[in-house]
Amino acid sequence: MDYSNSGEILDTEHKEYVRYVAFDHFGKRLATCSSDKTIKIWQKSPRGNWIKACSFQAHDAPATKLKWAHPEQGSILVSCASDNSVIIWEEKKKVSFVKGGQDSMISEEEEDYTTSFIQRAKFADSKESVEDIKFGPRHLNLMLATASADGYLRIYEAPDVFNLNQWKLNYEVQVTSLGINCISWNKNPFDSPMIVVGTKDAKSSLMDKNASKGQMMDQSLSNENLVAPLNEDKLLSVYACRDNRWGLVKELRSKSQRHQAAVNDVSWAQLNARSYHMIVSCGVEGVFVWYVRFEDDGIKSIKMDVLDSQPILEKVAVWKASWNAMSTLLAFSGRDGKARVCQCGYDKRWTIASEFQEDAAEPEAKSTMLFGKKGIF
Numbered sequence: 001m002d003y004s005n006s007g008e009i010l011d012t013e014h015k016e017y018v019r020y021v022a023f024d025h026f027g028k029r030l031a032t033c034s035s036d037k038t039i040k041i042w043q044k045s046p047r048g049n050w051i052k053a054c055s056f057q058a059h060d061a062p063a064t065k066l067k068w069a070h071p072e073q074g075s076i077l078v079s080c081a082s083d084n085s086v087i088i089w090e091e092k093k094k095v096s097f098v099k100g101g102q103d104s105m106i107s108e109e110e111e112d113y114t115t116s117f118i119q120r121a122k123f124a125d126s127k128e129s130v131e132d133i134k135f136g137p138r139h140l141n142l143m144l145a146t147a148s149a150d151g152y153l154r155i156y157e158a159p160d161v162f163n164l165n166q167w168k169l170n171y172e173v174q175v176t177s178l179g180i181n182c183i184s185w186n187k188n189p190f191d192s193p194m195i196v197v198g199t200k201d202a203k204s205s206l207m208d209k210n211a212s213k214g215q216m217m218d219q220s221l222s223n224e225n226l227v228a229p230l231n232e233d234k235l236l237s238v239y240a241c242r243d244n245r246w247g248l249v250k251e252l253r254s255k256s257q258r259h260q261a262a263v264n265d266v267s268w269a270q271l272n273a274r275s276y277h278m279i280v281s282c283g284v285e286g287v288f289v290w291y292v293r294f295e296d297d298g299i300k301s302i303k304m305d306v307l308d309s310q311p312i313l314e315k316v317a318v319w320k321a322s323w324n325a326m327s328t329l330l331a332f333s334g335r336d337g338k339a340r341v342c343q344c345g346y347d348k349r350w351t352i353a354s355e356f357q358e359d360a361a362e363p364e365a366k367s368t369m370l371f372g373k374k375g376i377f
Helices: 210-219
Strands: 010-012 018-024 029-034 038-044 050-057 063-068 076-081 085-092 116-123 131-135 143-148 152-157 168-172 180-185 194-199 236-242 245-251 263-268 278-281 288-297 302-314 318-325 329-334 338-344 348-359 368-372
Touching: 010 236, 038 063, 038 329, 050 116, 063 131, 076 131, 085 143, 143 180, 143 263, 152 180, 180 288, 194 263, 194 278, 236 302, 278 318, 278 329, 288 318, 302 348
Parallel strands: 018 063, 131 180, 180 263, 263 318
Antiparallel strands: 010 368, 018 029, 029 038, 038 050, 063 076, 076 085, 085 116, 131 143, 143 152, 152 168, 180 194, 194 236, 236 245, 263 278, 278 288, 288 302, 318 329, 329 338, 338 348
């Protein structure tokens, strides 16, 4: 496929498949993680090309996902791996060098981008693989949510942002018996802390429910002793924190739409002065946009109403979906090898504005990424 007019290819130099990429807040830095257990940091130069700033072994198992914290909280990364671990990394500021032994301004072309990241904390609370990691919105200080295949949502906090060696597990909420795939925070500072949670289904769950139930039956246990499955019918739900406790608000469904299979990804849009929230979810059934409104009495409960829902792409398995900063564009990619960008009309209906497709036979695809003029696809 000819990419000469469509973008730039970045050779990440990873020895195995690139599992995840994450831009920082300003889009000037890019972090990549791979099955080769390493993380690489890339810096965009004034000329527009990407320069490798750092490369290090992050885990003892394939690194599966990573995220940047908000820059107000420092230059911080979090990563997770298939060994159930989550690690906090902090950038160690480089020492400026003096070119030629003389004090002088270093030109942009000669600027040294080399840096390093230091491990500050490691969490090993999950009994299964950690499927998603998300830093909380900046108004909640330095908080981190992790979603695990063991079905637990865990919330960590750094009490002192100047001492990242000390973190505490504030909350541990069992969401489902099947395992969690994805999470996304509500970023509105005027709402109670909220997270939308997308879970696995019986087919994709790492927890062998059928085997467990069969074993129980073989042991001739009475029905009274059988443990009822937890929220196995609620694949997309909103959880909120009230009175220092996290609890289920409501399943995300409408009269015409509901997830019937595992939710692969979910993303909560910025509110941006709207009277309603937008949440996008995706899975083997396609992509859905949910219009949601909350009523908080400030004392006892939070009420959630699903105002409407819209399927954008149906019957195509979609793995990843995300909003732009203003929530005016929505991008997602799926099993058919296409990445699509949607925009919303005045009638609040989302339509596909453009799509991109990469040649499946492209050589060295496992360690290269395609960049377009407005980002990565």
